Amino acid sequence: MQDVTTEKKEFTPTIVAFCCNWCSYAGADLAGSSRLTYPANVKIIRVPCSCRVNPMFVLKAFQQGADGVILCGCHPGDCHYVTGNYYTRRRMALLYSFLNYMGIEKERTRVEWVSAAEGARFAAVMNDFVKQVTDLGENKRLTDLRVKEGE
Amino acid sequence: MQRIGVFICWCGSNIAATVDVEKVAEVIKNEPGVVFSTNYQYMCSENGQQLIKQAIKEHNLTGIVIGACSPRMHEATFRKAAEAAGLNPYMVEVANIREHCSWIHKDMEEATEKAVILVRTAIAKVKLNAPLTAGESPVIKRALVIGGGIAGIQAALDIADAGFEVDIVEKNSTIGGRMAQIDKTFPTLDCSACILTPKMVDCAQHEKIDILSYSEIEEVKGFVGNFSVKIRRKARYVDETKCTGCKLCMEKCPSKKGLNEFNMNLNTRTAIHIPFAQAIPNVAVIDASQCLKMKTGKCGICQKFCDVGAIDFEQKDTFIDRQYGAIVVATGFKPIDLDNFNEYGYHDNKDVVTSLELERLMNAAGPTNGVLLRPSDGKHPKVITFIQCVGSRDTSGCGKPYCSKICCMYTAKHAMLIREKYPDTEVHVFYIDVRTPGKNYDEFFRRAVEQYGVDYIKGMVGKVYNENGKLMVQGSNLIDNEQITIESDLVVLAAAIEPEPSVRKIATLLTTSIDTNNFLTESHAKLCPVESPTAGVFLAGVCQGPKDILETVSQASACAAKVIGLLVKDKLKSNPCVAMPDEMMCNGCSQCANVCAYGAISYVDKEFRLGGGKTEVRRVASVNPAVCQGCGACTVTCPSGAMDLKGFSSKQIMSEVEAICKM
Numbered sequence A: 001m002q003d004v005t006t007e008k009k010e011f012t013p014t015i016v017a018f019c020c021n022w023c024s025y026a027g028a029d030l031a032g033s034s035r036l037t038y039p040a041n042v043k044i045i046r047v048p049c050s051c052r053v054n055p056m057f058v059l060k061a062f063q064q065g066a067d068g069v070i071l072c073g074c075h076p077g078d079c080h081y082v083t084g085n086y087y088t089r090r091r092m093a094l095l096y097s098f099l100n101y102m103g104i105e106k107e108r109t110r111v112e113w114v115s116a117a118e119g120a121r122f123a124a125v126m127n128d129f130v131k132q133v134t135d136l137g138e139n140k141r142l143t144d145l146r147v148k149e150g151e
Numbered sequence B: 001m002q003r004i005g006v007f008i009c010w011c012g013s014n015i016a017a018t019v020d021v022e023k024v025a026e027v028i029k030n031e032p033g034v035v036f037s038t039n040y041q042y043m044c045s046e047n048g049q050q051l052i053k054q055a056i057k058e059h060n061l062t063g064i065v066i067g068a069c070s071p072r073m074h075e076a077t078f079r080k081a082a083e084a085a086g087l088n089p090y091m092v093e094v095a096n097i098r099e100h101c102s103w104i105h106k107d108m109e110e111a112t113e114k115a116v117i118l119v120r121t122a123i124a125k126v127k128l129n130a131p132l133t134a135g136e137s138p139v140i141k142r143a144l145v146i147g148g149g150i151a152g153i154q155a156a157l158d159i160a161d162a163g164f165e166v167d168i169v170e171k172n173s174t175i176g177g178r179m180a181q182i183d184k185t186f187p188t189l190d191c192s193a194c195i196l197t198p199k200m201v202d203c204a205q206h207e208k209i210d211i212l213s214y215s216e217i218e219e220v221k222g223f224v225g226n227f228s229v230k231i232r233r234k235a236r237y238v239d240e241t242k243c244t245g246c247k248l249c250m251e252k253c254p255s256k257k258g259l260n261e262f263n264m265n266l267n268t269r270t271a272i273h274i275p276f277a278q279a280i281p282n283v284a285v286i287d288a289s290q291c292l293k294m295k296t297g298k299c300g301i302c303q304k305f306c307d308v309g310a311i312d313f314e315q316k317d318t319f320i321d322r323q324y325g326a327i328v329v330a331t332g333f334k335p336i337d338l339d340n341f342n343e344y345g346y347h348d349n350k351d352v353v354t355s356l357e358l359e360r361l362m363n364a365a366g367p368t369n370g371v372l373l374r375p376s377d378g379k380h381p382k383v384i385t386f387i388q389c390v391g392s393r394d395t396s397g398c399g400k401p402y403c404s405k406i407c408c409m410y411t412a413k414h415a416m417l418i419r420e421k422y423p424d425t426e427v428h429v430f431y432i433d434v435r436t437p438g439k440n441y442d443e444f445f446r447r448a449v450e451q452y453g454v455d456y457i458k459g460m461v462g463k464v465y466n467e468n469g470k471l472m473v474q475g476s477n478l479i480d481n482e483q484i485t486i487e488s489d490l491v492v493l494a495a496a497i498e499p500e501p502s503v504r505k506i507a508t509l510l511t512t513s514i515d516t517n518n519f520l521t522e523s524h525a526k527l528c529p530v531e532s533p534t535a536g537v538f539l540a541g542v543c544q545g546p547k548d549i550l551e552t553v554s555q556a557s558a559c560a561a562k563v564i565g566l567l568v569k570d571k572l573k574s575n576p577c578v579a580m581p582d583e584m585m586c587n588g589c590s591q592c593a594n595v596c597a598y599g600a601i602s603y604v605d606k607e608f609r610l611g612g613g614k615t616e617v618r619r620v621a622s623v624n625p626a627v628c629q630g631c632g633a634c635t636v637t638c639p640s641g642a643m644d645l646k647g648f649s650s651k652q653i654m655s656e657v658e659a660i661c662k663m
């Protein structure tokens, strides 16, 4: 993206956030309408429920050069689809150990429960996660070299 | 080849002030597949929509991306516009460049860069969108109201008056709810029963309303327009069709020690009873835990005296199944337990009562026949101290963090009524803040102070203890900055209110959500306050948040309007973004059905051609699109990757991931 990007200054991680349409996506909307800031490198993908997120998507993100992936769903017990977030929790627990096995720091992924009413929490979680990933530095383990070729 | 059109909205200055909208539209022109890109002040406006429609036709667009506010806001608007121009409404994607971009970033360059990426991500997705058609399902023209308090009563009456059948399912033996327990009502001080009971009678007499009292919801299946509900009719041991409400049984029943719940356990009642004189239905119920016949086998006196032979000790719970198009939840509230608040001595002193208990102590049909006497010795209390916010606005974790909203008003009411009836009584009120917004509300409170001389003390109470038969209320007076102790005869606690606990079960059955305080969550805090996030389920009364009667009734009528709006429709459009298996890949393993919370997946045997004239019969998954809610749980569970979700397919999400990561 030569036209808008200025040359690389300090490291700003690329972060993909999967947000459930019913809670955290709305929480992010609330953060927006409350004008609460968090870094621009967080980009949100809307999913109907956190349980729609296939661990493959997370791996794909890392492979494509993401430095951190965060998954946000409804609080346990509050899933719009009754039990979706429980599946998410279990699947992500498995994914953590898999990432560990592959040598990707566990701190690069996170699951957070953020309700539609928690705009402030959404911003706080994002700020915190971005800081955490920035501290870890660039994700080199799973980068598909073809992706970064252009640099 | 897809022909994509991109429309970047300024949202006045909401987006344009931090995102260089012209530049975004310009940069996006070079994206592969994009044949048209523009920007406009208000895309959602009539002119903006016209612009979209025109571009779709002129440029023969196969998909469009709108860079604007949250899709939760205007996705539906843009889909309609697309449809009007002949484009499938599901060939539309919205890039959220307001809530997720312009509003949270300050730096124009940074925000513009992000907006470009967000729009590219939406383009990547829309290229993989497929036209979808919403299915249609019929609407059952009958509504269910859960809870027969004033909220449920009002909603039922309004819906029934519009000509639709309504069932009220009430867990108690009578409808009426908390309002039936209240003596007089603020801000007008009219008698609660006098305004409530006519409405209860209207319900009973309405040909469209069926009251299922002493009943609870057991199971809910289906979806908006087509719910199927299993109702448990609890055994009341009295035949509802025969009992005439003569109360002869109540006179004769020898078991008189059961606590009277209606009077907040301040006195006792017989095992067979009708909670209060105006109960609807006016039918007795036997409390099995108190009934001698049921406990020991000896007695049966009521049966002997009942002229119509209504008593039936053999009665069992029965279940009925009913179908509904819409459901109203109106399960109300209860005052909190005061176990965490030992400092007020509620459990140790009979003369420390809650406000709801005071309502019964002041009510003509209450345990003292309306004469205010203290519970310990039946004497007239001369000094009464009220304590506000007991467990409300409490962030310590002992109580509730929210304001219960009604206590300031009812305490002013109690203080005034007492001073009016017993002018020699001294009334003190400890308060943190007095909050009385509302028409004629502040005037009402001021009357208590100015006209009735109620002593309002700003400050918290540290403790209440008994000294020589007097209740000592020790607190601070923040205005005079001193510690004070008031010797009182009666202490009244304005206990916080919380949702009726069974609401958790109801929420689970209805797959709708509740907040951290157990209040049911509305679909949008401001714009959809009576809709739950689950289509076809509506919320009325205190189950959604603290309210007084006026607000409860307004909300109930609003609910009814929504229900009527739904029931007048003959057919509903269903969400086409549902799961669909690739039958060639599915091996019928059953994993997907196990995770589906809605039972949308079944398995069918299908014949497949293998080539060479051979065929094979295999078991494959089949999703019922009317039942699937589109959560996607099954898609991730499927080990063969056969299950996918329309509108949120794996390919689409992967392409979004790619677009975000590609720099």
Ligand SMILES: Cc1cc2nc3c(=O)[nH]c(=O)nc-3n(C[C@H](O)[C@H](O)[C@H](O)COP(=O)(O)OP(=O)(O)OC[C@H]3O[C@@H](n4cnc5c(N)ncnc54)[C@H](O)[C@@H]3O)c2cc1C
Residues within 6 Å of the ligand: B146, B147, B148, B149, B150, B151, B152, B169, B170, B171, B172, B175, B176, B177, B178, B179, B182, B184, B185, B186, B187, B215, B216, B217, B330, B331, B332, B333, B334, B335, B355, B356, B359, B406, B410, B413, B497, B500, B502, B503, B506, B540, B541, B542, B543, B547, B548, B549, B550, B552
């Ligand atoms: C001490 C006190 C004084 C008050 N004074 C006033 C006043 O003067 N003026 C005023 O405007 N407001 C007053 N209020 C507020 C008023 O009581 C409420 O606004 C009103 O009762 C709310 O009605 P509702 O129908 O939402 O709930 P409720 O009255 O609680 O009714 C809920 C009904 O649903 C039933 N139910 C619950 N769960 C289930 C279930 N799972 N299945 C089936 N049925 C179920 C309950 O049995 C009940 O009948 C006072 C409140 C208190 C506590």
Ligand code: SF4
Residues within 6 Å of the ligand: B252, B253, B254, B255, B271, B272, B286, B290, B291, B292, B293, B294, B299, B300, B301, B302, B303
């Ligand atoms: S049988 Fe039970 S309800 Fe009837 S009179 Fe005896 S104790 Fe009362």
Ligand code: SF4
Residues within 6 Å of the ligand: B578, B579, B595, B596, B597, B598, B599, B600, B601, B623, B627, B628, B629, B630, B631, B632, B633, B634, B635, B645
């Ligand atoms: S998407 Fe959700 S609701 Fe639909 S079939 Fe799959 S698991 Fe069931």
